[in-house]
Amino acid sequence: MRRRKREELVPYDKTKRVIYVYRRGKKRSAGVVVGGFLLCLGVLCLLYCLFIFLFVRFGSWFFLTWGVGGLALMIWGGLLRGQRTESMPRWLKFCWGLLVAVGLTALVAVEGLILTQFGAEAQPGADYCVILGAQIRENGPSDVLKRRLDRAVVYLRQNPDTQVIVSGCQGSNEPMSEARGMYDYLVAAGIAPERIHLEEASRNTCENLELSGNLLNRQADSVVLVTNNFHMYRALHLAAGAGYEHVQGLSASSYPWTLPNNMLREFMGVVKDFLAGHF
Secondary structure: OHHHHHHHHOOHHHHHHHHHHHHHHHHOOHHHHHHHHHHHHHHHHHHHHHHHHHHOOOOOOOOHHHHHHHHHHHHHHHHHHOOOOOOOOHHHHHHHHHHHHHHHHHHHHHHHHHHOOOOOOOOOOOOEEEEEOOOEEOOEEOHHHHHHHHHHHHHHHHOOOOEEEEEOOOOOOOOOOHHHHHHHHHHHOOOOHHHEEEEOOOOOHHHHHHHHHHHOOOOOOOEEEEEEHHHHHHHHHHHHHOOOOOEEEEEEOOOHHHHHHHHHHHHHHHHHHHHOOOO
8 A cells, every 4th residue: 555655646657757858958958059050060161162172263272171170060069969078077178168269269359350451442652562472374363363463453553653563483283473474464454564573483472572572672662562351461461570661451352252261261371470470
């Protein structure tokens, strides 16, 4: 009789219901929600990498960073969603969380600085206009470089006394030097050949500015720097570090679909140049 009364205190159906609610609560933990979000984000990164590979011709393989990052996010999200991280040591979780927090903070801060020069406009009457190089293809300048050149052409037409320096060497996947390709494009656009000076030895932005600076007076000449909006912040700081005392930017536009890739690349470029002491 006592046994029967105990059984009646907590009916079987009610016991089942309590266990059911408890299990649902665990499935909705923060880790599961974050894991699902990371899985979705990883898939988007992989799709973006595939989009660039199929529809955009880049001169570098940097876009593969999105594929690697996407796979990493999916693995991390899968571990969180499957609650496989619960057995990890607490100190390891703390270090990982701290690393992620510092990385995201640096990313937001640097991207904010890059955005400050997106709409850089130059004053008329500069002594020199320096166009930074980018990929040359068999059929002419890449989209990135063409935008720089078109922006420079407008300025040079409005300022006929301004000389122009085109800067960039020939890469392994280019039919000619970037400077030569820019020279041909400017001449075809109506810029007089005697106004154009070629610098054909530089391999990156630092060398663009250093070697172009040998063709002018860095302390006395006023210089307009032409590059794309996402690249302008770093270019201006590198120019200042190279001794250009009167430099201003003239931002060209960029292709919207590749802007996330270019912004991520610039973030890494800013961090690299800062650590190398170029700023």
